[in-house]
Amino acid sequence: MNFLSNYPAEILILLFLSITYLISAYEKITDWKGNVAFIKNHFKNSPLKNSVPFLLSIILIVESIAVFFMLIGIYQLYTSEAKEIASFGLELSAVTLLFLLIGQRLAKDYPGAMSLTVYFTLNVFGIYLLNN
8 A cells, every 4th residue: 555545635635634724723722712802803893793702613613523524534545445534524624714715705804815715726626636
């Protein structure tokens, strides 16, 4: 068996996004108050300003579930070449990015919204690879 199995690009994309979301979740959990304060300030002029803790919780939950499925998906790709779980993890990851995009646009943070494009493009490419 090869180090990255027969799916090196897919596994590298899954690892990249898993690491990104793991660090994001860790930061949210270890500095919840700081994150809420920062994001409340970021959204002070948007319709989301009063829902920040709830919405941040939703993002944390969805990104954590996505990581779980992406890591299980890596294992399955490596051991049995099953792609469904990895693909589901990437789909949840894409949903998370769409949630973040909505938030950035409502906050009128256009550079922040634009920076999500890199992650979303990589994410969609991973989905494409796993479904072909």
